[in-house]
Amino acid sequence: MFTGLIQALGTVEPLGDDRFGIACAAGDSDAILTDLAIGDSVAVDGVCLTVVEILPEGFVATASPETLSRTTLGENLQAYANLETSLRAGSKLGGHFVTGHVDAIGCLDFAVSTGNSWEMRFVAPSTSPFWHQQIAPYLVPKGSIAVNGVSLTIANCDRGGRWFQVAVIPHSYESTNLRHLQPGSPVNLEADILGKYVAKFLGNHPGSPTDITPEFLAEHGFG
Incomplete structure (x- = not known):
């Protein structure tokens, strides 16, 4: 889980069909690499990737075929990628709940x-x-x-x-x-x-209406 508040910029280099090397931009490595461990999740341009190797100024991550088909990781990469480590319990939530699962x-x-x-x-x-x-x-x-x-x-x-x-x-x-x-x-x-x-919920729950109306809200305790 992420918040959508970017911590650093980095560059992404393909290392094979499903492996990517992510290098933090100069001066930004501490925000990402501090306490980073193998198996942690990092959002790379909004894509949740799992860290499989930690480098001096970055990390290596892998992506599944499904991820490659739905994201820009399988296309030409931008000059820089947005990086955010996963939300920790007790941290501030300044953006909104972001899963890192691109639609x-x-x-x-x-x-x-x-x-x-x-x-x-x-x-x-x-x-x-x-x-x-x-x-x-x-x-x-x-x-x-x-x-x-x-x-x-x-x-x-x-x-x-x-x-x-x-x-x-x-x-x-x-x-x-x-x-x-x-x-x-x-x-x-x-x-x-x-x-x-x-x-x-509104579309599939038995008996749910297709539209939210004032009557529906009042019936369920709102208003």
């Missing part, structure tokens, strides 16, 4: 500086068959989403879930690889896990 790949449509933030819009690329099943149903204004492992709040989206827009504060923009994205750059997307469970 689909999206791509940057555009990024515009507004003076006090960056407005970024993401859309579904033609190579992402999972978008409409795994991402679109959970895109709601003010909802949470992880983009390359970064916890962001959706500012706007269309009703069909074909695109969504976020406002990124300068700190998040400068300290993550979001600033290196160009239009068309692929990104890993993970929908809010809490939204997934709510949708499953």
Whole structure:
């Protein structure tokens, strides 16, 4: 489990079909390598990977075929990857619950500086068959989403879930690889896990309504 608050940047080098060497950027290694042990989980651009070897300035991790098929790890890698170690019991939860299990790949449509933030819009690329099943149903204004492992709040989206827009504060923009994205750059997307469970309950629980109404909320103790 992660929070979507990036701790460091690093570079990713393929070491074979399923092995990757992750090197922390200069000055960032302490945030990731302190107390890191073999078997620990690290989110690499939002992808939960298991550490199999620790290096002086980084680590080696492996990825399953399923992970490679659903993430950017199987594509051209960005210049830098966002890194976050797993959430420890008692730690602050400043973002939202991020599992590191990527749902689909999206791509940057555009990024515009507004003076006090960056407005970024993401859309579904033609190579992402999972978008409409795994991402679109959970895109709601003010909802949470992880983009390359970064916890962001959706500012706007269309009703069909074909695109969504976020406002990124300068700190998040400068300290993550979001600033290196160009239009068309692929990104890993993970929908809010809490939204997934709510949708499953409402859709599959016997007797559950298809819509949340004031009457339904009142009947179940809300209001």
